[in-house]
Amino acid sequence: MKKYLKLAIIISLVSAGGIHIVRRLAPDEDKQREQAALKRLFPQVQSFTEKTGQPPCYEGYIINDQAQKELKGLCFLTTDVAPEVKGYAGPIKLMLGMDTKGILTGIEIIKHHETPSYVWGIEEPWFKEQFKGKSVYDAFRLGEDIDGISRATVTVSAIAEGVRKSAVRIGRERLGLEIAETEENPWLSVDYLPLIYLSGLLGMALASLLLKTQSWRIVSLGTAIVLVGFYHTDPLSSVNLINILTYRLPGLARNPFWYILAGFAILSCLLWGRVYCGFICPFGAVLELLEIVKAYRLKLSQRLEQRAKYIKYIILWLIVVAALVLNNANVGDYEPFSALFTQAGNWLDWSLLALAIGGSLFIPRFFCRYLCGVGLGLGLISKYSLKQLEIKENCRKCQNCKSACPYGAIEVQPGGALNINPVECIQCHICLNNCPQGNIGR
Amino acid sequence: MKLNIFKSDLKRDDLIFVAVLLLAVCLVGFIISGNIYDSLYPPLFSGPVIDVEQVLKRIDKSGLKPVEARYYRVIERDRQGNIREISRAR
Numbered sequence: 077m078k079k080y081l082k083l084a085i086i087i088s089l090v091s092a093g094g095i096h097i098v099r100r101l102a103p104d105e106d107k108q109r110e111q112a113a114l115k116r117l118f119p120q121v122q123s124f125t126e127k128t129g130q131p132p133c134y135e136g137y138i139i140n141d142q143a144q145k146e147l148k149g150l151c152f153l154t155t156d157v158a159p160e161v162k163g164y165a166g167p168i169k170l171m172l173g174m175d176t177k178g179i180l181t182g183i184e185i186i187k188h189h190e191t192p193s194y195v196w197g198i199e200e201p202w203f204k205e206q207f208k209g210k211s212v213y214d215a216f217r218l219g220e221d222i223d224g225i226s227r228a229t230v231t232v233s234a235i236a237e238g239v240r241k242s243a244v245r246i247g248r249e250r251l252g253l254e255i256a257e258t259e260e261n262p263w264l265s266v267d268y269l270p271l272i273y274l275s276g277l278l279g280m281a282l283a284s285l286l287l288k289t290q291s292w293r294i295v296s297l298g299t300a301i302v303l304v305g306f307y308h309t310d311p312l313s314s315v316n317l318i319n320i321l322t323y324r325l326p327g328l329a330r331n332p333f334w335y336i337l338a339g340f341a342i343l344s345c346l347l348w349g350r351v352y353c354g355f356i357c358p359f360g361a362v363l364e365l366l367e368i369v370k371a372y373r374l375k376l377s378q379r380l381e382q383r384a385k386y387i388k389y390i391i392l393w394l395i396v397v398a399a400l401v402l403n404n405a406n407v408g409d410y411e412p413f414s415a416l417f418t419q420a421g422n423w424l425d426w427s428l429l430a431l432a433i434g435g436s437l438f439i440p441r442f443f444c445r446y447l448c449g450v451g452l453g454l455g456l457i458s459k460y461s462l463k464q465l466e467i468k469e470n471c472r473k474c475q476n477c478k479s480a481c482p483y484g485a486i487e488v489q490p491g492g493a494l495n496i497n498p499v500e501c502i503q504c505h506i507c508l509n510n511c512p513q514g515n516i517g518r
Numbered sequence: 519m520k521l522n523i524f525k526s527d528l529k530r531d532d533l534i535f536v537a538v539l540l541l542a543v544c545l546v547g548f549i550i551s552g553n554i555y556d557s558l559y560p561p562l563f564s565g566p567v568i569d570v571e572q573v574l575k576r577i578d579k580s581g582l583k584p585v586e587a588r589y590y591r592v593i594e595r596d597r598q599g600n601i602r603e604i605s606r607a608r
Contacts, residue, residue, distance in 0.1 A: 192556075374531040374534060375529075376532055376535055380536070384535070387539070387543060391550070394550060398550070398554050398557075406556075406557065407550060407557055408550075408553070410546050410550050424545060424552070428545045431541060431542045431545065434538070435542065442538075443542075447542060447546060
């Protein structure tokens with residue numbers, strides 16, 4: 077194991093160094109995008125100043141008929157003017173163009189860390205075009221004068237709020253316009269119904285965990301598919317994991333659903349283990365419910381199975397290192413569940429989804445066991461959980477639990493003793509129900 | 519059938535498993551490498567902003583008239599080369 081760890085560290089350092097050099101040699105992308113955006117927002121402007129003043133703006137000038145320099149408009153970044161507005165994964169850097177009367181000439185997206193498979197629509201021309209011609213006196217409210225994008229509500233709300241706040245501030249402070257105060261309590265616009273549903277789901281999951289009832293667990297998984305999967309389309313992903321590591325989080329009032337879900341997942345890991353995977357994850361639920369089909373079950377050699385589990389370590393290592401070096405969590409956006417729950421994706425996403433589903437007909441939770449970065453991340457936290465599921469000392473080593481465990485989480489130690497691997501165990505309690513001596517507990 | 523992979527003989531089930539897993543790993547690797555490439559070399563903008571009014575004016579100027587079409591389709595190609603309709607103009 078030490079040999080592999082050394083190798084991983086060496087490869088990490090070499091690849092990080094290589095990517096760092098490539099990035100240093102490349103020109104500043106944000107600056108390039110800003111320059112291109114300036115021209116698109118004010119194609120008729122002959123010259124722009126550097127960013128000046130407070131709040132900082134690019135000033136665009138033309139030479140008028142009297143051969144004099146005339147201010148045509150201002151361009152500014154939402155991250156400079158309203159940095160407190162955050163999307164799903166931190167601030168969304170937009171450039172706005174505004175003429176001297178407070179009319180927007182358009183918006184351009186400079187940089188964001190939102191998950192591309194959910195928010196591809198924000199870069200569509202129709203989406204950006206709807207801001208063109210709006211005035212600083214407009215509401216910029218989702219569902220009123222701004223059309224949303226389904227399953228990207230958090231991001232679109234953040235864009236609308238960022239545009240409104242920065243346009244109003246620039247209008248007041250740089251153009252001297254009188255604009256009435258329209259600050260709102262963000263908690264008033266929160267949709268509380270999904271939060272109530274989620275609380276019910278988490279309560280049901282906790283009850284089935286503590287009462288050790290399989291039927292409740294199945295109901296919990298079914299509810300998770302509907303609520304977390306198709307209704308809210310907000311399951312935890314590797315991108316979330318990286319965003320948590322890099323502290324790139326949404327505003328609390330913007331997405332309380334995510335905070336409750338992620339908080340529950342981490343807290344339950346610290347207390348019991350991967351409760352999220354076993355009771356809440358909608359994709360795991362879909363794969364697990366496929367077992368109803370009872371297709372042919374592959375009988376794998378233990379050595380091969382144990383080695384295959386290390387693939388997810390390599391994937392997680394790769395995406396975390398790449399995300400940290402590139403400062404972009406979206407490199408970890410590989411899970412096929414966005415294709416399933418949003419019904420949108422390219423051929424690669426659909427192929428991986430088909431393989432994950434097909435594989436699960438022959439190996440229970442095929443994707444979770446060998447490829448899921450979130451599951452591994454939560455599993456690594458579960459190594460330190462307070463109340464781990466354990467096989468007690470007076471075990472008779474009948475291995476009934478090992479045969480019953482559908483996820484290969486029970487390992488035979490040298491000497492024949494059995495051990496539940498907390499990284500792999502999803503707390504389904506199937507082993508517990510199959511131990512004739514009742515030797516498994518916390 | 520005997521193959522010497524991982525220094526052990528593989529049964530039929532193991533062989534099927536290795537094939538499926540290898541395919542899945544290749545897909546995951548392909549997706550992640552695509553994400554890394556997109557992050558290193560992001561496109562400046564996803565597609566052109568088309569002013570439909572301007573397009574219609576140019577068509578009028580050129581003297582072209584739609585014969586059977588009821589509307590013009592403004593399209594763009596995505597990264598996979600698929601054609602997607604952005605808007606329609608009568």
